[in-house]
Amino acid sequence: MSSRRSSIDEEHEENHMDGDFEVEQDDGSRRQIRHQYRELMQNMQQNRDDMLSSRSNKLTDTLQAANQLFAEVFKPREAALDAQLLVLATNLGKEKASQLQADMTVFDPTSFAEDLLSFMGINRLENPDSDSEDEACAKGYLGADAWKKLGTEAEKYFKRTPTFHFMLGSFKTEPPIVRQKTDRQKRTSKVAEKKVMPAQLKKMEESHQEATEKEVERILGFLQTYFREDPDTPISFFDFVIDPNSFARTVENMFHVSFIIRDGFARIKLDQDKLPVIEPINQESGSQVDIDNQPRYQGVISLSHQDWKEIVDTFEITEPMIPPS
Amino acid sequence: MTQRRRGRPSLSQNTSRLQGGDMDMEEDVSFTQTLTQAQRNLEKHSPEQISLKVGELVQYLLIRDQKKLPIKRADIVKNVVKEYKDIYAELLLRAKKALLEVFGFQLEEIDTKAHIYILINTLERGEGDDLKVNxxxxxxxxxxxxxxxxxxxxxxxxxxxxxxxxxxxxxxxxxxxxxxxxxxxxxxxxxxxxxxxxxxxxxxxxxxxxxxxxxxxxxxxxxxxxxxxxxxxxxxxxxxxxxxxxxxxxxxxxxxxxxxxxxxxx
Amino acid sequence: MAISESHQRFLQILMSHGIMEASAVRKLHKHCCEVHKVHYMHDKLDDFVDVINKHLQPLFMQIRKGTDENDGRRYYSLVNIAENEVTKMAMDYAENELELFRKAMDLIIDSDNGFASSTNILNLADQLQSKKMKKKEVEQLLQNFVQDKWLIERDGEYSLHTRCLMEMEHYIQSTYQDMVKTCNICHNVAIQGQVCDNCGIKIHLTCVEKYFKGHEEPRCPQCAEGWSQEIPRLSQTDSPVPSTSQKETRAGQRKAISVAASTRSRRS
Missing domain, CATH: 1.10.10.1210 (MAGE homology domain, winged helix WH2 motif)
Structure with a gap:
């Protein structure tokens, strides 16, 4: 800016040296220019704080506006105003610079706290009964999630690991409280009454169910026969269910045997080699078993094609104990 | 299981630390091993057992991290490693590797004398990483x-x-x-x-x-x-x-x- | 696919939430691929998760898929699958707090509608074998359980959150056995659901909706009596596969048979 000014000054001087040459400028526009200069200066004084703030570029903007004005200045009266503005601006600039140096070295916790509150979203309210003993700069309402908001920002500056949480295995398994059995037995007797199947089979599910029941009975029959012939030898579970000729039938056998166990007609134990063996349970009263009072353990067995082959080989199973229906 | 034949830095460091503090003396003896001794100890346990122990160790480290409490070596040995103390260094190394590879967690020692560890993240938090806020x-x-x-x-x-x-x-x-x-x-x-x-x-x-x-x-x-x-x-x-x-x-x-x-x- | 930073970021964020809705998980998959400049394919989420699960298996952890009992919404959760001395050292809850949780679970499973009232749970606090708890502490604890997504609360009553079911499915089946009902359709544990007036079988609300869809006269699949309850009409974007968690359990149990198989081969 200063370089530009000197070139204009030179121009002016040249003009004056010529003596006769004068720039044409009417009074109206001169008055306007002087008015604008005064406005700029008033603005500088009224918005002093704003101009001083390190966050504001208003001082620079003002000087740029003054520059543009100066392009229209040809007479000393206006030039004097320009000089006046410059003095004001320089003073402001000096003060701003010294403040910058103060910002550079001093950390102010109060200002930091203020800025933190702003970040967290404090709601500054007009409170006429504000407590004079209140150290906080202004009464305000800090929202419920204020600290969470700050924390979310803070996470970005840390190399913190998320944490793993679980419930399973955190406490010891204990048998649950056994509830009154009356309700259950009421329902089971209801089922026994309505056991008569409708004559007309409408659903696929029903006929499928009947077939399952038939098969379960058939298999139970075999189990009881084997055991009657040789009551002292428990039957190996795998010997019983495996069909060496068909993996699919083996799976079906396992499925049907699970019903037998579930309904309490047979049980599975582990022999001394920790291998599963199956044996029928003697029925006392008809087909009603006291399901609820028996201790029960759930065991799940699944078999892959590979497993099935391995077992057939290992156990040397040549014939199925459950002949296909 | 691959048997590593190259010298393991953690073990060789241990041997030089025999002159450690009096309190550590007893502990250090089991942590200081020659390479061949370490090898022999590894072979005492089956690969499945070792793998299971490493899994437990990783679980333990993650659990201690729940409350962001630092983890002491003494606790690791008492609560997890137990009778596998002779291969402690190998177990910790594998656990460290698993944490890094699978989760991106780094097991850092913040106290080399008292052997205290914490977990820190190797991934930088970025925009759009919506972690749970609580x-x-x-x-x-x-x-x-x-x-x-x-x-x-x-x-x-x-x-x-x-x-x-x-x-x-x-x-x-x-x-x-x-x-x-x-x-x-x-x-x-x-x-x-x-x-x-x-x-x-x-x-x-x-x-x-x-x-x-x-x-x-x-x-x-x-x-x-x-x-x-x-x-x-x-x-x-x-x-x-x-x-x-x-x-x-x-x-x-x-x-x-x-x-x-x-x-x-x- | 080898495990990489995109998998790690995914795992970390899922870990921090514990459980996330499938839609959010899909977004997360995209985000992680983009951040680490990995080629993103929206239909490869399952493969992406499989890679992580392969590495989580030896650490007794798993990312599981599950379904809400009532609205059929799909979820992903990072669960623990081990029960041992180490897992008992978990630090989220104190011993007496866990005892209360266990007893509350007993109440919930034993109830007809799958809910336990806060009053009944408060009464449990007096029966604790470990350190007793005051009423206020129990209320705060229940709030924590809800916040951590182990329980859900509705009108002052509590039931199990989908997250809890996804992690504890097998535990519940093996501990409660006949005390807990399983859904007649999908065979998973049924805490909340509709019950047949006649034969007493239970079906998840979401399974009811799928099974009876379009049926003019809904009938119980077990006893064929008319299904008296209102069939819900829910709109769903995901294709119904209710027995996902059961599939997971079966896969995990294949291990049991192969271990048994190896024992047998020693026999010969």
């Missing part, structure tokens, strides 16, 4: 304010000064706080146990005065420069405008020197 998030906010005050005031801050500023944020040690409960306990006890802060008595003060410093976890999980950036963001200033602090933040402590092989994970 009470711990709020606590981190409070902690960051305290770490900022400590650093900006020259790496140490008097307890009274900290509370004075926190009061402006509606956090008062005498009152129960909505998010933090007993704040005094949180700041002087929980954060200290987690190794985020150090809380020390200033000598020759009566009535006793206390001062705060950054704890070893804070040093590992964040940095002076990062906290300076945080302050700068809150105050909307250029980090360079804090000349002294900016210079202080440029010194890279040995523990934070960039590791060359972070990306080269075999």
């Amino acid at each position: 009470d711990n998030t709020a606590k981190l906010g409070l902690l960051t304010v305290i770490l900022s005050l400590i650093f900006m005031k020259g790496n140490t801050a008097k307890e009274v000064a900290i509370w004075e500023t926190l009061r402006r944020l509606r956090v008062d040690p005498g009152e129960r706080h909505e998010d933090f409960g007993d704040v005094k306990k949180l700041v002087t006890d929980e954060f200290v146990k987690q190794k985020y802060l150090e809380y020390n008595k200033v000598p020759h003060t009566d009535p006793p005065e206390y001062e705060f410093r950054w704890g070893p976890r804070a040093i590992k999980e964040t940095s002076k420069l990062k906290i300076l950036e945080f302050v700068s963001k809150i105050q909307q200033k250029d980090p360079k405008s804090w000349v002294t602090q900016y210079r202080d933040a440029q010194e890279i402590p040995r523990s934070q020197a960039p590791r060359a092989s972070t990306s080269a994970r075999s």
